[in-house]
Amino acid sequence: MRLCFSGRHTQEEIRRMLVGKGGLVAHLGTNDAREVERRVEEGDKRARLVYEAMAYQVAKAIGAAAAVLEGRIDAIILTGGLAYSKMFTDWIARRVAWIAPVKIYPGENELAALAEGALRVLRGEEEAKEYPVPVVREAVLQR
Helix, strand or coil, X not given: CCCCCCCCCCHXXXXXXXXXXXXXXXXXXXXXXXXXXXXXXXXXXHHHHHHHHHHHHHHHHHHHHHHHCCCCCCCEEEEEHHHHCHHHHHHHHHHHCCCCCEEEEEECCHHHHHHHHHHHHHCCCCXXXXXXXXXXXXXXXXX
């Protein structure tokens, strides 16, 4: 917060720090997972710590989602560019595979796939799937 109001950076510079220059770039100077893995394999302890911490955070988010979905999960899907990384996906899978099977679909085309799916529904080529909203109820804790 102090950095935002210090007057040393413009709003755009702060935005870039948060979007695009955070994460791996902020800690390791690169957003190339292949470079990070090469460094990990060469024994760079900081690279391993940062990369594994990122996988840990993803696993925590999956666990949080599992809780709010009341454990009704058919599969955990890992996609995007980082899904190409066996090291990264193995670290995640090791922590979450007990929840549901982990499926890995590498690639950065998930938004295009979502748009194509919506288009198929709009064209009548496919039926939309509806997911029920859980009923809110009072929980009774047993002691």
